[in-house]
Ligand SMILES: NC(=O)c1ccc[n+]([C@@H]2O[C@H](COP(=O)([O-])OP(=O)(O)OC[C@H]3O[C@@H](n4cnc5c(N)ncnc54)[C@H](O)[C@@H]3O)[C@@H](O)[C@H]2O)c1
């Protein structure tokens with residue numbers, strides 16, 4: 001996965017009031033006039049120009065373009081003329097455009113999506129050049145043809161000054177660096193969506209606050225914009241194959257939530273919305289700890305009964321954690337029943353078992369999962385949890401050998417959770433998460449994993 005910035009919105013989204021000049025139009029294409037002008041009407045009129053932006057002026061004029069803001073932003077009260085066909089919206093001022101972004105049915109494929117790529121050399125070629133010429137990310141999503149409107153860029157400042165929506169999908173440990181590159185270079189009115197399953201582990205020079213820090217809070221505070229979350233039982237190679245799946249969108253603003261849903265949802269990628277962003281994000285992070293524990297179970301040769309118990313106890317600990325730390329924020333059990341909760345635990349804990357099966361049967365597994373063997377996606381936490389016990393190798397060595405140097409998220413998150421629980425005197429109530437951390441950090445023998453669960457509070 002990568003960080004994506006896109007210039008399209010699945011419906012009209014107001015950007016702001018911008019100055020225009022009759023001798024040098026900000027949005028250069030005049031689509032026409034309409035006495036009953038509406039925002040949607042102007043989008044329809046601009047269809048011919050395949051523009052990402054529209055500007056409405058003097059109530060009835062419709063302008064189209066691929067950029068805006070050349071003459072600067074104007075005070076909002078200068079765009080005071082209501083649209084004659086929908087008086088709740090504004091259609092510009094005397095020399096100002098009310099600018100909207102969006103797209104209409106049939107157009108999205110023409111819109112450009114810019115993908116920020118951490119530049120790497122693949123042989124002698126730059127990864128960004130490979131993506132832009134061969135339309136394949138040969139390192140992180142090999143075998144999937146990317147659409148030609150997805151353009152790889154390497155300059156974060158350039159990306160930030162261009163994108164209306166910033167979508168973050170990268171391992172948590174790289175986020176601070178990426179935010180530093182974007183800071184001060186984002187567009188007014190831009191918003192963010194985080195797909196990162198993790199928690200902020202802090203940086204050495206900044207002592208951590210109590211409890212877990214959410215990555216979305218880091219995005220919000222660094223970039224000064226709203227940040228929704230999108231999490232689900234989603235393995236990238238399967239999504240690339242357009243296999244049916246679902247995800248949960250956490251977004252507190254119902255209008256933005258509806259817009260984002262229209263943007264992301266496809267016939268094979270179905271989305272449920274819940275308001276509580278925290279709970280969606282925290283579920284996405286904590287499931288990696290449970291998946292690591294499921295990997296221990298597989299390595300230790302316990303059967304399906306034990307693994308089912310581990311998954312359920314992990315599930316109950318996530319619920320307990322969310323209620324303990326985010327209960328006052330109105331989190332309900334409903335979140336855990338979403339794709340970001342139960343669904344994700346299942347996909348993380350079982351997927352690579354199927355991969356292994358597929359691999360040993362010439363790749364003829366029922367889900368055609370052979371691709372997963374060659375990528376570092378599906379169920380890595382389970383897989384490395386298993387390998388840690390089977391090989392006895394240190395985690396860092398396995399990360400080098402099996403994840404091409406990437407850090408595994410489960411152990412990082414488990415360490416943070418352990419710290420937060422210790423601060424609150426809650427270690428006893430979360431024996432599974434605690435045991436995963438102690439095993440990953442070499443403080444407990446894997447063989448003692450199940451011993452820690454015999455007196456689980458769920459059974460008391
Ligand atoms: N929301 C969801 O439904 C969902 C589903 C699956 C995964 N995820 C999450 O998406 C995130 C990323 O996925 P992934 O772990 O599969 O990663 P990945 O396989 O997409 O690859 C790693 C990425 O890190 C970038 N990178 C490598 N070195 C870097 C550096 N030094 N600085 C900055 N960037 C660097 C690479 O360019 C690449 O894009 C994780 O947090 C994962 O949990 C979310």
Ligand SMILES: O=P(O)(O)OC[C@H](O)CO
Pocket residue numbers: 197232233234235288291344347348376377378379380381382409
């Ligand atoms: O490979 P994992 O263990 O990080 O899991 C990937 C996704 O989060 C599954 O939804």
